[in-house]
Amino acid sequence: MNAPVRTVPDADAPAIELVGIDKSFGPVHANKDIHLTVRRGTIHGVIGENGAGKSTLMSILYGFYQADRGEIRVGGRPIVIKDSQAAIAAGIGMVHQHFMLVENFTVLENVMLGAEGGAFLKTGIAKARAELKRLETEYALDVDPDAVIETLPVGRQQRVEILKALYRGADILILDEPTGVLTPAEADHLFRILRVLRDQGKTVILITHKLREIMAITDAVSVMRRGEMVATRTTAETTVEELAELMVGRRVLLKVDKGPAKPGPVALSVRNLTVRDHRGVTMVDDVSFDVRAGEIVGIAGVAGNGQSELLEALAGIRKPASGDILIEGKSTLGADPAMLRRRGLAHVPEDRHHMGLVLKFEEYENSILGYHDDPRFVRGPFLDIEAIRADARDKIAKYDIRPPNPRLKTANFSGGNQQKIVLAREIERDPTVLIIGQPTRGVDIGAIEFIHRRIVEMRDAGKAILLVSVELDEIRALADRVIVMFAGRVVGEKTPEASEQTLGLMMAGIGP
Amino acid sequence: MDLFTTAVLVLDSTIRLTIPLLFAALAGLYSERAGVFDIGLEGKMLAGAFAAGSIAIVTGSPWLALAGSILIAVLLSLVHGFASITAKGNQIVSGVAINFVAAGLTVLLGQNWFSQGGRTPQLPNTARFNPIELPGAAAARDVPVVGYLYAELISGHSILTYLAFIAVPFSWWALYRTRFGLRLRAVGENPAAVDTAGISVSWLRYRAVICAGIFCGLSGAYLAIAQSAGFIKDMTAGKGYIALAALIFAKWKPVPVMFACLLFGFLDAVAIRLQGTPVPLVGEVPVQIFQALPYILTCILLAGFIGTAIPPKAGGVPYTKER
Numbered sequence: 036m037n038a039p040v041r042t043v044p045d046a047d048a049p050a051i052e053l054v055g056i057d058k059s060f061g062p063v064h065a066n067k068d069i070h071l072t073v074r075r076g077t078i079h080g081v082i083g084e085n086g087a088g089k090s091t092l093m094s095i096l097y098g099f100y101q102a103d104r105g106e107i108r109v110g111g112r113p114i115v116i117k118d119s120q121a122a123i124a125a126g127i128g129m130v131h132q133h134f135m136l137v138e139n140f141t142v143l144e145n146v147m148l149g150a151e152g153g154a155f156l157k158t159g160i161a162k163a164r165a166e167l168k169r170l171e172t173e174y175a176l177d178v179d180p181d182a183v184i185e186t187l188p189v190g191r192q193q194r195v196e197i198l199k200a201l202y203r204g205a206d207i208l209i210l211d212e213p214t215g216v217l218t219p220a221e222a223d224h225l226f227r228i229l230r231v232l233r234d235q236g237k238t239v240i241l242i243t244h245k246l247r248e249i250m251a252i253t254d255a256v257s258v259m260r261r262g263e264m265v266a267t268r269t270t271a272e273t274t275v276e277e278l279a280e281l282m283v284g285r286r287v288l289l290k291v292d293k294g295p296a297k298p299g300p301v302a303l304s305v306r307n308l309t310v311r312d313h314r315g316v317t318m319v320d321d322v323s324f325d326v327r328a329g330e331i332v333g334i335a336g337v338a339g340n341g342q343s344e345l346l347e348a349l350a351g352i353r354k355p356a357s358g359d360i361l362i363e364g365k366s367t368l369g370a371d372p373a374m375l376r377r378r379g380l381a382h383v384p385e386d387r388h389h390m391g392l393v394l395k396f397e398e399y400e401n402s403i404l405g406y407h408d409d410p411r412f413v414r415g416p417f418l419d420i421e422a423i424r425a426d427a428r429d430k431i432a433k434y435d436i437r438p439p440n441p442r443l444k445t446a447n448f449s450g451g452n453q454q455k456i457v458l459a460r461e462i463e464r465d466p467t468v469l470i471i472g473q474p475t476r477g478v479d480i481g482a483i484e485f486i487h488r489r490i491v492e493m494r495d496a497g498k499a500i501l502l503v504s505v506e507l508d509e510i511r512a513l514a515d516r517v518i519v520m521f522a523g524r525v526v527g528e529k530t531p532e533a534s535e536q537t538l539g540l541m542m543a544g545i546g547p
Numbered sequence: 548m549d550l551f552t553t554a555v556l557v558l559d560s561t562i563r564l565t566i567p568l569l570f571a572a573l574a575g576l577y578s579e580r581a582g583v584f585d586i587g588l589e590g591k592m593l594a595g596a597f598a599a600g601s602i603a604i605v606t607g608s609p610w611l612a613l614a615g616s617i618l619i620a621v622l623l624s625l626v627h628g629f630a631s632i633t634a635k636g637n638q639i640v641s642g643v644a645i646n647f648v649a650a651g652l653t654v655l656l657g658q659n660w661f662s663q664g665g666r667t668p669q670l671p672n673t674a675r676f677n678p679i680e681l682p683g684a685a686a687a688r689d690v691p692v693v694g695y696l697y698a699e700l701i702s703g704h705s706i707l708t709y710l711a712f713i714a715v716p717f718s719w720w721a722l723y724r725t726r727f728g729l730r731l732r733a734v735g736e737n738p739a740a741v742d743t744a745g746i747s748v749s750w751l752r753y754r755a756v757i758c759a760g761i762f763c764g765l766s767g768a769y770l771a772i773a774q775s776a777g778f779i780k781d782m783t784a785g786k787g788y789i790a791l792a793a794l795i796f797a798k799w800k801p802v803p804v805m806f807a808c809l810l811f812g813f814l815d816a817v818a819i820r821l822q823g824t825p826v827p828l829v830g831e832v833p834v835q836i837f838q839a840l841p842y843i844l845t846c847i848l849l850a851g852f853i854g855t856a857i858p859p860k861a862g863g864v865p866y867t868k869e870r
Binding site: 097099118119120122123129131133135136137138139140144145147148149150151153154155156157159199 | 724725726727729730732733736737739740741742743744745746860868
């Protein structure tokens with residue numbers, strides 16, 4: 036590719052200025068008259084709930100979309116970013132939430148892609164190798180250039196993304212929800228890298244919904260809500276509470292309010308459970324634990340360490356290779372999901388789009404999914420549509436599902452409201468055992484508060500609750516006991532008061 | 548005839564039967580490594596063969612015929628490209644449609660133009676690609692084994708045959724040693740990575756299907772004006788599908804593609820050789836058994852003897868920008 040033409044930026048001008056950016060997708064007004072100034076050599080956070088318009092704004096900056104109105108200035112000069120190529124030429128690099136890497140290519144090939152330096156690879160490879168070496172030492176980015184991407188842990192894959200941007204000469208680096216897939220230790224490492232980048236004069240824009248990260252690493256923070264930029268603060272002069280209020284537009288209770296648990300008899304018992312995945316790889320390896328009535332047991336761990344398979348086995352979706360699962364002392368082996376439901380098990384699956392809902396169905400249809408043979412909902416061989424809709428309206432009112440319309444297609448609800456539909460369906464059955472996977476993944480902060488409160492209410496009503504989440508904060512806030520899984524095994528049990536560092540090390544397989 | 552001569556004859560016909568497969572499989576390689584599945588290889592070969600046969604009989608020039616064959620196959624590739632890249636349609640449906648159109652239109656036009664039941668008239672040798680005698684072949688013939696092999700096996704093929712074997716290392720080089728190849732392989736695995744690197748996914752995929760068209764044209768021309776002396780109705784006879792099987796068998800890699808095609812060519816050659824010959828202990832075996840042999844083997848090989856063949860990850864999926 037041609038070498039990017041770089042204008043010498045005015046040293047005092049802000050790295051980026053957005054002036055009156057406006058963007059609509061059909062009837063959806065994603066960005067309304069956005070003004071944003073990012074100073075050179077700072078880490079600038081952009082926070083907001085899902086759908087607040089953060090990603091759209093950054094996509095405009097990276098040339099994925101064109102703004103309907105408004106101006107982008109880089110280093111004080113107005114520029115037009117018509118595609119990613121133009122953004123790269125302007126010195127803007129982006130680390131996407133889902134990595135833009137070719138998995139069976141080496142690090143070197145990925146870094147070179149799009150900046151090969153000539154029609155034949157030979158000369159480019161030597162140059163790229165030397166340049167990578169320089170970047171790696173300068174920014175403490177330790178990555179083997181000949182490693183194949185799919186063999187690298189996610190933390191390193193992310194470093195490759197950063198290297199890609201730097202290799203293209205990025206001065207401004209945008210990171211979109213960079214810590215979602217990282218262990219706490221990997222996230223700390225990322226933050227160290229970002230600080231080095233800032234100290235070397237680069238500008239970093241960090242998009243996230245995690246307030247703690249904003250407080251830990253940014254110099255300034257801008258808050259978006261419903262497509263508008265509602266405030267910009269200097270991080271040192273604001274608080275988590277203020278930011279949360281700005282994000283949601285009202286006061287939010289960040290801490291889960293709960294009294295001590297009053298555990299009763301054992302309701303769910305897992306004995307020496309081993310589960311293999313479809314490839315025959317052992318994903319859950321000889322796992323045993325109990326969950327008592329009236330307590331919440333949290334399973335912490337980095338995604339992919341066997342939690343998903345454990346959940347599937349408990350829900351009767353995946354047959355265990357060996358071991359046993361007992362509900363109230365009786366084995367559930369051989370029971371299918373419907374039989375398990377009748378025995379008092381409710382399951383909120385990890386991936387609501389894939390397993391919890393049929394997105395093309397109307398809300399009321401989803402509100403009884405799996406319970407359609409309940410005598411309340413049938414009349415002879417037919418569904419009693421009126422009864423179902425009445426029941427759906429009740430749940431909508433009780434769970435504050437918005438918009439309150441049982442005839443709306445489920446895909447048109449926001450993530451938080453979709454999750455409430457699933458929760459309402461499972462909780463309102465009054466189960467003995469409730470297993471919940473990732474209760475607040477992709478859910479807005481306002482809805483998180485509601486969902487957490489519901490889960491604690493269930494506990495206080497004497498239900499046994501097993502909570503699986505990759506959000507360590509969530510586990511620590513909700514659980515009465517924390518079990519840590521690594522590589523399919525239970526590596527230890529802690530109280531939720533255990534420090535984040537202790538749990539983080541256990542999640543990485545080091546410790547307890 | 549002694550065993551050695553028979554073996555050489557079988558190998559010689561192996562080469563002849565391999566070439567159309569090899570060109571077609573390489574065509575599929577370019578397209579599929581870029582993420583565009585191409586079940587329409589068969590149709591493009593057939594249309595190319597028909598174009599070559601028709602142009603050769605009208606102009607008498609094999610080179611014009613070859614150019615025409617490539618042109619038609621590239622045009623059909625662009626149709627497939629438009630359907631699957633620009634219109635984001637289903638690539639299998641588009642490929643099957645091309646096969647149907649080619650099968651029907653070649654016969655219809657052939658009958659209309661030449662009135663010989665869908666074939667093109669028998670070509671004179673001047674309008675074909677004829678065998679080339681490599682230097683020293685005649686002299687080497689009398690040298691036992693090595694010279695004989697050189698004269699019989701290596702020498703005496705048409706220019707297209709040599710081109711096909713040159714195309715294999717060329718394709719390897721193009722895929723693994725050039726910028727185009729790097730990007731082509733990347734777009735078949737993760738088009739979003741290519742897009743965010745500032746490269747046009749569509750243009751890259753269009754270039755890949757054009758490459759596929761060129762190779763299909765070569766394959767078709769070989770069938771009509773090198774191997775045979777004219778176009779015959781349905782002369783591809785499923786070779787496009789066998790080429791796809793070879794491509795999967797070879798796990799979408801250029802050099803293994805050549806060996807897979809040679810294997811299928813060899814099976815075909817053996818089947819022809821054994822027709823009407825009594826098999827020891829069994830006796831005369833119906834011809835159909837031998838004809839079915841390569842296909843049965845294809846099934847067996849694909850069903851389990853090659854391990855898992857992992858196709859390019861983005862294969863068959865039109866690229867749409869996220870969000």
